[in-house]
Amino acid sequence: MTLTRTFNLCSRRLFSTKPNDYDLIVIGGGSGGLSCSKMAASLGAKVALVDAVEPTPSGVTWGIGGTCANVGCIPKKLMHHAAIVGKEISHAEAYGWLGVKKPDHHWHTLAKVVNDRIRANNWIYRVQLNEKGIKYINAFAKFVDKNEVHTTAMDKKKTERLLRAPKIVIATGLRPRYPNIEGAELGVTSDDLFSLPYAPGKTLVVGASYVALESAGLLADLGYEVHLMIRSIPLKGFDRDCVNKIVQNLKAHGVNIRWSEEVKEVSIENNRKKVNFKNAETGKDSSEDLYDTIIWAMGRDPNVKTLGLKDAHVQTSARSGRILADEFDRTTTEGIYAIGDVVEGRPELTPAAIRAGQLLAQRMFGGSKEITEYEKIATTVFTPLELSCVGMTEEQAVAAHGAENIEVYHSYFTPFEFIVPQDKDSEQCYLKVICMRSSPQEVLGLHFVGPNAAEVMQGFAVAFRKGLTYKDIVDTVAIHPCSAEEFVRLVVTKRSGLDPKVAGCCG
Amino acid sequence: MSIKQLTADGYDGYQETIKSLKGQKIIALFTGSKSLSTGKSWCPDCVEAEPVVEKFVKNLKTDEDLVFITCFVGNRDTWKSSDSPFRTDPNLKLTSIPTLLNVNKKALRLTESQLLNEHLLKSIFQDDE
Numbered sequence: 001m002t003l004t005r006t007f008n009l010c011s012r013r014l015f016s017t018k019p020n021d022y023d024l025i026v027i028g029g030g031s032g033g034l035s036c037s038k039m040a041a042s043l044g045a046k047v048a049l050v051d052a053v054e055p056t057p058s059g060v061t062w063g064i065g066g067t068c069a070n071v072g073c074i075p076k077k078l079m080h081h082a083a084i085v086g087k088e089i090s091h092a093e094a095y096g097w098l099g100v101k102k103p104d105h106h107w108h109t110l111a112k113v114v115n116d117r118i119r120a121n122n123w124i125y126r127v128q129l130n131e132k133g134i135k136y137i138n139a140f141a142k143f144v145d146k147n148e149v150h151t152t153a154m155d156k157k158k159t160e161r162l163l164r165a166p167k168i169v170i171a172t173g174l175r176p177r178y179p180n181i182e183g184a185e186l187g188v189t190s191d192d193l194f195s196l197p198y199a200p201g202k203t204l205v206v207g208a209s210y211v212a213l214e215s216a217g218l219l220a221d222l223g224y225e226v227h228l229m230i231r232s233i234p235l236k237g238f239d240r241d242c243v244n245k246i247v248q249n250l251k252a253h254g255v256n257i258r259w260s261e262e263v264k265e266v267s268i269e270n271n272r273k274k275v276n277f278k279n280a281e282t283g284k285d286s287s288e289d290l291y292d293t294i295i296w297a298m299g300r301d302p303n304v305k306t307l308g309l310k311d312a313h314v315q316t317s318a319r320s321g322r323i324l325a326d327e328f329d330r331t332t333t334e335g336i337y338a339i340g341d342v343v344e345g346r347p348e349l350t351p352a353a354i355r356a357g358q359l360l361a362q363r364m365f366g367g368s369k370e371i372t373e374y375e376k377i378a379t380t381v382f383t384p385l386e387l388s389c390v391g392m393t394e395e396q397a398v399a400a401h402g403a404e405n406i407e408v409y410h411s412y413f414t415p416f417e418f419i420v421p422q423d424k425d426s427e428q429c430y431l432k433v434i435c436m437r438s439s440p441q442e443v444l445g446l447h448f449v450g451p452n453a454a455e456v457m458q459g460f461a462v463a464f465r466k467g468l469t470y471k472d473i474v475d476t477v478a479i480h481p482c483s484a485e486e487f488v489r490l491v492v493t494k495r496s497g498l499d500p501k502v503a504g505c506c507g
Numbered sequence: 508m509s510i511k512q513l514t515a516d517g518y519d520g521y522q523e524t525i526k527s528l529k530g531q532k533i534i535a536l537f538t539g540s541k542s543l544s545t546g547k548s549w550c551p552d553c554v555e556a557e558p559v560v561e562k563f564v565k566n567l568k569t570d571e572d573l574v575f576i577t578c579f580v581g582n583r584d585t586w587k588s589s590d591s592p593f594r595t596d597p598n599l600k601l602t603s604i605p606t607l608l609n610v611n612k613k614a615l616r617l618t619e620s621q622l623l624n625e626h627l628l629k630s631i632f633q634d635d636e
Contacts, residue, residue, distance in 0.1 A: 120614035127617070130626050 030066020201292025
């Protein structure tokens with residue numbers, strides 16, 4: 001209390017002029033914050049958007065756009081594609097491009113194009129904000145009270161400002177978690193990976209999240225020796241059969257998976273990073289190894305530490321530290337809203353945050369009543385073979401309806417483009433549809449492991465939202481030849497015990 | 508502290524000018540070439556943007572040295588051709604004129620009506636990523 005009062009007095013003294021008034025202040029310029037600001041401005045609101053990035057321990061920082069645009073989806077997908085280009089090169093001779101040999105990959109070239117792309121996006125966001133009349137403030141924000149925010153700019157002068165608005169939206173997202181061990185600072189995270197100033201070399205990826213599996217997969221495909229340390233369950237929440245295929249495929253791409261281990265400590269030895277491992281169950285020392293790069297990918301924590309949420313009486317979850325908000329995105333304080341990953345229980349997905357931001361702005365300034373529907377959102381893990389899905393996993397469907405009441409149709413398949421080069425990845429290409437057993441066999445979930453999984457799934461997600469049945473799927477005439485048609489050709493049920501391996505091509 | 512203003516004619520002229528300015532901060536305005544008889548550019552958006560940008564440059568207060576180049580991209584047919592070097596050079600990749608480009612930070616660019624926006628002009632001259 002005393003602290004707050006002192007701070008208030010200070011700020012009063014610092015600012016003889018009264019605070020700048022807005023209709024809306026948005027804190028955080030990521031997917032959620034940008035979409036909310038832009039929609040609010042287009043509905044006539046006077047908007048200030050406050051965004052700044054706390055540099056990583058190794059000094060990496062970035063511009064407006066948030067995780068997705070700077071250190072997430074965008075650079076990740078570009079690097080994932082770089083790996084696919086490498087694979088296509090190795091297929092080239094089989095298709096008659098004689099003499100095409102895959103050279104060693106050059107990290108700096110890739111990191112540079114990726115970062116040029118990001119810089120261009122930062123600039124485009126800036127231009128968009130400006131054209132919409134949104135006041136962009138490159139600064140850290142701290143609540144003074146529920147309607148007032150104190151900002152400290154990133155510029156050399158550390159310019160301070162006071163902003164007031166009847167409505168404030170928090171959209172500050174998450175940042176990667178570091179382990180609480182000796183030498184944690186010797187590792188980097190996904191915040192650093194895509195702009196790493198040196199080639200990663202032999203890399204240890206620690207974690208079982210999609211970030212961990214994607215990073216491990218793309219680095220292995222770029223030619224680096226990769227160890228992936230998984231303490232317990234990889235890709236928790238995804239369909240187990242599909243996850244198993246992804247893990248098998250990562251191994252096939254050269255990723256060495258270290259199961260049931262934890263990092264005990266990290267130290268420097270001959271300019272490399274020495275990692276001491278311990279058994280995850282017994283806690284006993286298990287082994288040690290030397291790496292050039294260590295990537296922590298063991299979860300993300302809410303980016304709220306410096307916001308002064310207490311001064312605005314915004315409550316957070318005791319367990320996760322994420323902000324508590326209802327389906328209307330209202331926090332525990334009137335007039336303060338929260339959207340995106342920083343909110344407890346929300347899916348950590350850019351498109352979900354974008355939609356939440358738009359709909360919130362429409363409710364605040366456009367008289368709308370529509371709220372974001374978080375059910376039935378499709379998503380993709382961009383591992384070397386991609387995993388895309390919408391709806392329930394088989395495990396969730398069994399828990400919800402009982403194994404006797406559901407039907408699982410599944411099949412392996414060989415992507416057409418893998419046949420000629422005899423690509424071994426086809427061994428893990430697999431898909432499944434989970435539906436109710438009784439007519440009309442309402443679909444509960446669709447899962448696809450293969451190339452271009454995201455492209456396959458997006459359209460199915462539309463159908464799924466509208467109440468898709470198994471009959472709808474198999475009554476649909478296929479597009480031939482492609483991978484997505486495997487869905488409309490699904491006939492083998494798990495219950496039948498028949499072999500789901502590949503049948504004939506055009507039969 | 509000073510702003511040097513240069514003009515360059517065509518792609519070769521632009522390359523030559525850039526080469527002579529190595530290491531300096533350069534902002535370039537790519538605009539349609541002017542007709543010899545009327546003194547006016549064939550590109551109406553350029554005609555609109557040029558005085559705005561020129562006025563901005565004239566009034567610009569900056570604490571660093573910079574060079575402002577007005578570069579004429581040629582007549583309508585030269586520019587519209589898909590293999591115009593202004594379009595194909597990976598350091599330029601122009602798609603429309605007028606374009607204002609922060610040459611050292613090629614992501615920082617403004618096109619068409621964005622050049623009429625003083626806040627955006629300010630950002631591009633200040634390297635404000």
